Amino acid sequence: MTNDPLKQLLRxxxxAPPLAGESNxxxxxxxxxxxxxxxKSASAVAILLIGIAIAANLVLQPRVKKAPLSLEPNPAALKAEIARLNAEANRHAEIADRLMQIEVIPTPSDAADVQRDLQRQRDEAALSLIYQAETLAPVPAQRPAAVALYKKAIDLFPQTHWASLAKQRIEALQSTQENL
Amino acid sequence: MPATKAPEAQTLSFDQLVAIYEERVRRLAYRLLGWRDEVDDVTQDVFFAAFRATPRFRGDAQLWTWLMRITINQCRTQQRKRLVRWNGLKALIVRQRHLSATASLDQTDARDEMTLQVHNAVNKLRPKDREVIVLYYLEEMDVKSMSELLGASISNVNVRLHRARERLRGPLSDLMKD
Structure with missing residues (x-):
């Protein structure tokens, strides 16, 4: 092993390590x-104190005592419970009556508003049908579909001016068809 | 490595233990750390662990084996700390200082250039490979004693030794030819 070049190199x-400091x-x-x-002593004392504090806290904490459950029926208790529930039901009924009294009843002017609103919704629905028919009418192949939509508008909303417009459009389309 | 237990029997005061073994522990730690200036801290850690383990020591070869085991463990810990500690930078500066000091020497002496190359090559080894190199070549231990000391099988020690030699051959091949 003494001829081992690696050993010679390492040796x-x-x-040598640096000299040790003067301190002992x-x-x-x-x-x-x-x-x-x-x-360690300080840590042990601290842990002990924390433990004591936690234990003391647990011991001194007031405990809520639960009433023991009784399986035996108690008529007096049942009567009291029924009376309590009745009183609660009466209170609810009273509140419901008051709510009914203060509920807003629509006035004649409000009824007119409702009518106008309904008319507006009918116009919008009829317009939607007419609009669809108008987009289909210029295409010859789609004309039957357009006519069907015009007729639907007449059937569903006969009292609107959209119904009269639909009639005019159907007539125009039919005359165009005859001319061809 | 399992936790070490101090050999008992013949008594030896802690002061005597330090007086007898401080230099040997310092030298071993210095070698295991790759000849770096962290040896003071490690030496103190080794003797602190020894002091903690038992107030009585046995003044024979077994005691030295026990101290070697503690030293190896402390060096491993030190090297792990070096990787993650915030003062890893400090260790780098110390190392750089060591290297530059050696480098300045090797301008005047070619032998120190060789020393620097060997130190660099050994420092690049993994700590466990460095341990077997130091124990085998510098502490002149046999493989059986090393296996007992390191808590590894003989074949495992042989494998580590072979691997470490192979890793040193590359960077030191020129020097070994000379």
Missing amino acids: HADT LVSQVKRRAKRNDRI
């Missing part, structure tokens, strides 16, 4: 041990 490169290693280690002991 050659093996330098023994005293350093002993001081460190004492310091660690103090830290």
Whole structure:
């Protein structure tokens, strides 16, 4: 092994460690041990105190006592419960009556508004049908579909001016068809 | 490596233990750390662990084996710390200082250039590979003793030794030819 070049190289490169400091290693280690002991003692005391505090908190905390459950029927208790439920039901009925009284009843002017609103909705629906028919009418192949939509508008909304417009359009389309 | 237990029997005061073994522990730690200036901290950690383990020691070869085991463990810890500690930068500066000091020396002496190359090659080894190289070549231990010390099988130690040699051959091939 002495002729091993690797060993020779390593032994050659093996330098001595730097000199130790002047401070005494023994005293350093002993001081460190004492310091660690103090830290451990302090930690133990702190943990103990925390434990005591938690335990005291748990012990001193007031506990809610639950009433024991009884399987035996108690007529007096049942009567009291029924009376309580009746009183509660009466209160609800009373509130419902009051709500009914203050509910807003529509006035004649409100009724007219409703009529106008309905008329507006009818116009919008009829317009929608006419609009669809108008988009289909210029295409010869789609004309029957357009006529069907015009007729639908006449059937569903006969009282609107859209119905008379639909009649005019059907007549125009039919005359165009005859001319062709 | 399992936690070490101090050998008992013949008594030896802690002061005597430090007086006898401080230099050997320092040298071993210095080698295991790749000849770096972290040896003071590790030496203190080793003797602190020894002091904690037992107040009584046995003044024979077994005690040295026990101290070697502690030293190896502390060096491993130190190297792990070096990787993650915030003062990893400090370690780098120390290393750089060491390298530049060696570099300035090798301008005047070619032998120190060789030392630098060997140190660099050994430092690039993984800590476990470095351990077997140091124990085998510098502490002159046999494989059986190394396996007992490292808590590894003989074949495992042989594998590590072979692998470490192979890894050193590359960067040191020129020097080995000379």
